[in-house]
Amino acid sequence: LLLGILGAPALGNPGPLEDVVIDRYYIPKICLREAQMGDFIRYHYNGTFKDGKKFDSSYDRGATVAGVVGVGRLITGMDRGLQGMCVNERRHLIVPPHLGYGSIGVAGLIPPDATLYFDVVMLDIWNKNDKLQVTTVSKPERCNRTVENSDFVRYHYNGTLLDGTPFDSSYSKGSTYDTYVGTGWLIKGMDQGLLGMCAGEKRSIIIPPFLAYGEKGYGTVIPPQASLVFSVLLVDFHNPKDGVFLEHLEVPEPCRRRAVTGDFVRYHYNGTLMDGTLFDSSYSRNQTYNTYIGKGYIIPGMDQGLQGVCVGEQRRVVVPPHLAYGENGAGDKIPGSAVLIFDVHVIDFHNPADPVEIETVFRPEGCNVTTRDRDFVRYHYNCSLLDGTRLFSSHDYEKPQEVTLGANKVIEGLNSGLLDMCVGERRVLIIPPHLGHGESGARGVPGSAVLRFEVELISMEEGVPEGYLFIWHGEPPANLYEQMDLNKDGGIPADEFSTFIKTQVAEGKGRLMPSSDPEKVIADMFQNQDRNQDGKITPEELKLKSDEDQEKIHEEL
Numbered sequence: 001l002l003l004g005i006l007g008a009p010a011l012g013n014p015g016p017l018e019d020v021v022i023d024r025y026y027i028p029k030i031c032l033r034e035a036q037m038g039d040f041i042r043y044h045y046n047g048t049f050k051d052g053k054k055f056d057s058s059y060d061r062g063a064t065v066a067g068v069v070g071v072g073r074l075i076t077g078m079d080r081g082l083q084g085m086c087v088n089e090r091r092h093l094i095v096p097p098h099l100g101y102g103s104i105g106v107a108g109l110i111p112p113d114a115t116l117y118f119d120v121v122m123l124d125i126w127n128k129n130d131k132l133q134v135t136t137v138s139k140p141e142r143c144n145r146t147v148e149n150s151d152f153v154r155y156h157y158n159g160t161l162l163d164g165t166p167f168d169s170s171y172s173k174g175s176t177y178d179t180y181v182g183t184g185w186l187i188k189g190m191d192q193g194l195l196g197m198c199a200g201e202k203r204s205i206i207i208p209p210f211l212a213y214g215e216k217g218y219g220t221v222i223p224p225q226a227s228l229v230f231s232v233l234l235v236d237f238h239n240p241k242d243g244v245f246l247e248h249l250e251v252p253e254p255c256r257r258r259a260v261t262g263d264f265v266r267y268h269y270n271g272t273l274m275d276g277t278l279f280d281s282s283y284s285r286n287q288t289y290n291t292y293i294g295k296g297y298i299i300p301g302m303d304q305g306l307q308g309v310c311v312g313e314q315r316r317v318v319v320p321p322h323l324a325y326g327e328n329g330a331g332d333k334i335p336g337s338a339v340l341i342f343d344v345h346v347i348d349f350h351n352p353a354d355p356v357e358i359e360t361v362f363r364p365e366g367c368n369v370t371t372r373d374r375d376f377v378r379y380h381y382n383c384s385l386l387d388g389t390r391l392f393s394s395h396d397y398e399k400p401q402e403v404t405l406g407a408n409k410v411i412e413g414l415n416s417g418l419l420d421m422c423v424g425e426r427r428v429l430i431i432p433p434h435l436g437h438g439e440s441g442a443r444g445v446p447g448s449a450v451l452r453f454e455v456e457l458i459s460m461e462e463g464v465p466e467g468y469l470f471i472w473h474g475e476p477p478a479n480l481y482e483q484m485d486l487n488k489d490g491g492i493p494a495d496e497f498s499t500f501i502k503t504q505v506a507e508g509k510g511r512l513m514p515s516s517d518p519e520k521v522i523a524d525m526f527q528n529q530d531r532n533q534d535g536k537i538t539p540e541e542l543k544l545k546s547d548e549d550q551e552k553i554h555e556e557l
Contacts, residue, residue: 017096017115020077024091031086035125037070040209041082042124042225048117055109055116064123066225075100078118085122087162093118123163126208126227132192133206137231143198149182153194153237154337160229162206167221167228176235178337187212190230197234199274199339205230236274236339238320244304247316249343255310261294264433265306265349266448272341279333279340288347290448299324302342309346311386317342348386348450350432356413357430361454367422373406374463376514377418382454386430391444391451400458404514406466411436414453421457429453461514469525470501472510481539491536497526 035041042064047056058065067073069082077095085091095116097103105112147153154176159168170177179185181194189207197203207228209215217224259265266288271280282289291297293306301319309315319340321327329336371377378400383392394401403409405418413431421427431451433439441447464471477483484492484500492500501522504510512521527533531541 017094020081020096020099021094022081022091023093024089026088026090028086028088031089033086033125035069035083035085035122036127037083039069039125039127040066040225041069041085041122042066042223043082043085043120043122045118045120048119050115050117064223066124066223077116081118082120082122085120085125087122087125088164090119090121093120121163123165124161124225124227126225128210130208132189132208132211133204134193135204137202137204139202140198140200143201145198147181147194147197147234147237148239149195151181151237151239152178152337153181153197154178154235154335155194156233156235158231160231161222162227162229164229176335181237187228189228193230194232194234197232197237199234199236200276201234203230203232203234205232233275238339240320240322242320242322244301244320244323245318246305247318248313249316250312250314252310252312255313258308258310259293259306259346259349261307262292263294263349263351264290264292264448265309266290266347266446266450267306267309268345268347270343272343273335274339274341288446301340305342306344306346309344309349311346311348313344313346315344315346317344350434350450352432352434354432354434356416356432356435358417359428359430361426361428362424364422364424367425369460370420370422371405371418371457371460372463373419374404374465376402376404376461376463377421378402378458378460379418380456380458381414384452385446386450386452404463406463413451414455417453417455418457421455421460423457423460426454426456429455462511464511464513469513469521469528470510472504473508476544480544481542484537484542491538492542493536494523494526497529497537498522501525 044058044064045056046054046059048054070079072079074082075095077093077099080099081091081093081095093116095118097113097115100114100116101110101112103112105114110116156170156176157168158166158171160166182191184191186194187207189205189211192211193203193205193207207230209225209227212226212228213222213224215224217226222228268282268288269280270278270283272278294303296303299319301323302317304323305315305317305319319342321337321339324340325334325336325338327336329338334340380394380400381392382390382395384390403418405415410418411431413435414429416435417427417429417431429452431453433448433450436451437445437447437449439447441449445451481492482488484497486496486499498519501510501512505512512518515521526537529537529542
């Protein structure tokens with residue numbers, strides 16, 4: 001049709017046009033809206049005569065044309081030719097003289113009775129009755145809270161004009177846009193468009209000019225009367241009045257004790273931003289985070305969030321920025337004004353004033369004799385952390401563990417837990433680190449770890465006072481040296497000494513310090529008495545311990 005109207009030599013001249021001729025030579029695949037009478041539009045155009053000579057161009061002026069279509073503010077041909085256009089649609093319009101500037105023309109620019117040719121691209125369409133258009137592109141399955149007025153939001157965005165021309169992007173700046181909602185810091189359309197969003201939600205927000213920058217536009221990037229399209233990803237948000245939010249993911253039963261201010265807590269954690277970005281993890285270091293709570297050693301939100309935890313509890317702690325790292329953030333992983341989420345697993349906790357916790361699982365009836373300091377005991381044990389991690393067990397060896405109580409051979413808490421036990425008794429001991437392996441830990445034992453021991457007393461032997469290797473059950477012989485000198489040669493060698501001591505023990509007249517190696521105890525006794533180390537004891541060398549330290553309760557060789 002257009003070719004016929006423009007005229008081809010073989011077809012002849014059909015005569016003057018009666019109406020505007022429209023050639024829709026580009027129509028976008030998606031057309032959400034067509035320009036209607038009374039709509040406000042923005043467009044670019046080139047205007048030429050039939051011979052191609054240009055008489056006007058919005059491109060040459062560097063500014064789009066804006067106005068209302070279909071109400072007589074444009075020449076009739078343009079009013080008709082622009083109606084029904086989509087954003088980004090391109091049209092060729094042929095406007096006959098009577099629908100253009102008629103027989104008068106425009107002095108110096110358009111001659112009388114000129115047919116006008118326009119190449120038009122539609123850039124924007126809106127109406128004063130338009131509302132904000134919000135489309136949810138994606139939304140997380142879990143959404144505990146949505147944006148409200150006075151909330152502080154952090155979001156990424158791409159901003160374009162309605163025709164797709166980009167004018168701004170937070171991504172290009174490498175940081176989120178951070179601001180309050182509903183307090184006038186944003187254009188009205190964004191204030192409205194962000195309401196009701198979840199963290200992690202993506203939205204497309206189309207804002208008409210009267211809810212954006214209106215007649216003035218903004219700088220050189222946003223023309224006057226421009227509709228704006230924002231593709232928004234809400235990274236996080238909070239309210240300045242927010243406290244710490246707790247979510248109890250798993251609470252063990254029973255929970256015998258809950259952490260309070262002053263307790264020392266060992267816990268694992270994953271720290272993420274609200275969009276799921278991991279900024280720190282104790283698991284990656286294969287080491288718990290250990291600290292006092294309620295003392296200011298950690299951010300205030302965690303100081304509060306760890307109050308009341310149980311051993312073994314898994315808890316989510318959501319910390320607003322004013323209880324975390326504030327407007328400045330921390331390092332290159334925690335942005336300013338970021339909400340932090342800590343998924344915490346409490347391994348154990350204790351208080352520096354805690355004693356050993358003793359639970360008697362089984363105690364034999366008729367138990368009259370119990371363990372005391374200096375007794376020699378044999379016992380089985382299983383040792384673990386409070387989270388159940390197995391550390392050591394005497395059952396892994398051929399025989400029970402042996403120790404003299406009070407001889408500083410085991411950790412203080414275990415020594416205390418083995419006192420006042422009967423043979424056959426079973427106990428569970430909870431030992432805080434200051435009575436265990438302390439802040440440094442030990443091989444296989446983490447620093448500051450609370451230990452759990454399951455112990456069973458297998459046997460016990462009555463001990464001797466500290467510093468003694470042998471004690472008499474009664475008074476020692478008056479002529480001790482003569483009885484000990486078995487061959488009466490005036491000297492007591494090691495074999496005579498050993499034979500004598502073993503005879504006293506066998507006859508119940510005295511007892512050795514309990515040990516898994518009695519021969520070594522007797523050898524130590526002999527070495528103590530052989531003062532000049534010549535291999536025999538003389539009358540001058542043999543002395544009772546009471547002669548040396550005035551101890552009158554027990555006498556020892």
